[in-house]
Amino acid sequence: MEYFECDVPSGDGLCSDNWCPCSKTVIPRGTGYLYIDQSLVDFRSQYRTMKSVGEAMGRGVVGPQIDMPIGLFRWGPILVCRRGAKLRNIDLKIAAADAKYWWKTGEVPLRATPLMYESVEKEVNLLKEKLKSVQELKDKGDVEQLIKVLRSKESAGVRQAAADALGEIGDLKALDPLIAVLKEKRPYIHFDWVYVAAARALGEIGDSRASETLESIANNKREFSSVRKAAVKSLKKIQERTD
Numbered sequence: 001m002e003y004f005e006c007d008v009p010s011g012d013g014l015c016s017d018n019w020c021p022c023s024k025t026v027i028p029r030g031t032g033y034l035y036i037d038q039s040l041v042d043f044r045s046q047y048r049t050m051k052s053v054g055e056a057m058g059r060g061v062v063g064p065q066i067d068m069p070i071g072l073f074r075w076g077p078i079l080v081c082r083r084g085a086k087l088r089n090i091d092l093k094i095a096a097a098d099a100k101y102w103w104k105t106g107e108v109p110l111r112a113t114p115l116m117y118e119s120v121e122k123e124v125n126l127l128k129e130k131l132k133s134v135q136e137l138k139d140k141g142d143v144e145q146l147i148k149v150l151r152s153k154e155s156a157g158v159r160q161a162a163a164d165a166l167g168e169i170g171d172l173k174a175l176d177p178l179i180a181v182l183k184e185k186r187p188y189i190h191f192d193w194v195y196v197a198a199a200r201a202l203g204e205i206g207d208s209r210a211s212e213t214l215e216s217i218a219n220n221k222r223e224f225s226s227v228r229k230a231a232v233k234s235l236k237k238i239q240e241r242t243d
């Protein structure tokens with residue numbers, strides 16, 4: 001990531017967003033949200049240091065004028081309170097991280113603050129990509145890679161897809177990794193579809209070595225009902241196979 005310089009106030013900051021209905025909320029040092037807009041990025045990409053932007057101003061160069069009284073221009077991003085950041089629909093996590101970094105270093109990322117929907121869209125696209133690659137692994141019958149995904153720290157949706165794929169393929173190599181998923185230590189309030197998918201996949205594979213783990217899930221009253229139900233169903237399937 002590239003950055004440009006912007007002086008940090010000596011004390012606390014103020015919400016300086018003219019769009020924000022708050023009346024200059026005090027923003028304690030180190031906090032708040034930075035709103036960086038594209039016109040500022042375009043401008044500051046030519047003048048990255050405070051010195052060069054100061055010289056440009058001295059020569060009468062005019063920067064972006066958005067949200068300021070006419071005749072003035074901005075050379076830095078807008079520090080904004082939570083309310084203002086929400087109204088602008090910017091990605092709160094990124095804007096807060098940018099602000100924190102700026103307070104610490106006096107540097108601002110040389111890119112516009114993403115809007116919330118852009119970040120969500122990006123994540124959804126990334127997830128779609130990953131799900132697509134799991135689908136491709138399934139089509140190829142690449143059990144080893146699917147097990148890798150299952151064991152990874154990928155999001156639950158991706159791991160769930162891997163567990164489902166392994167169940168459908170039905171290769172015995174997946175038995176232990178799937179059992180391991182169900183034995184993962186987790187806070188009992190933590191629900192993930194990957195556990196349902198793992199319990200289901202063990203039923204598809206149908207090997208009785210999974211029975212013990214599935215039984216303990218089925219009998220665990222603290223377990224989520226959808227995980228327990230999947231375990232009960234899979235136990236039945238395994239039973240039917242061995243009968």
Ligand SMILES: [Zn+2]
Pocket residue numbers: 015016017020021022023024025080081082083084
């Ligand atoms: Zn505000």
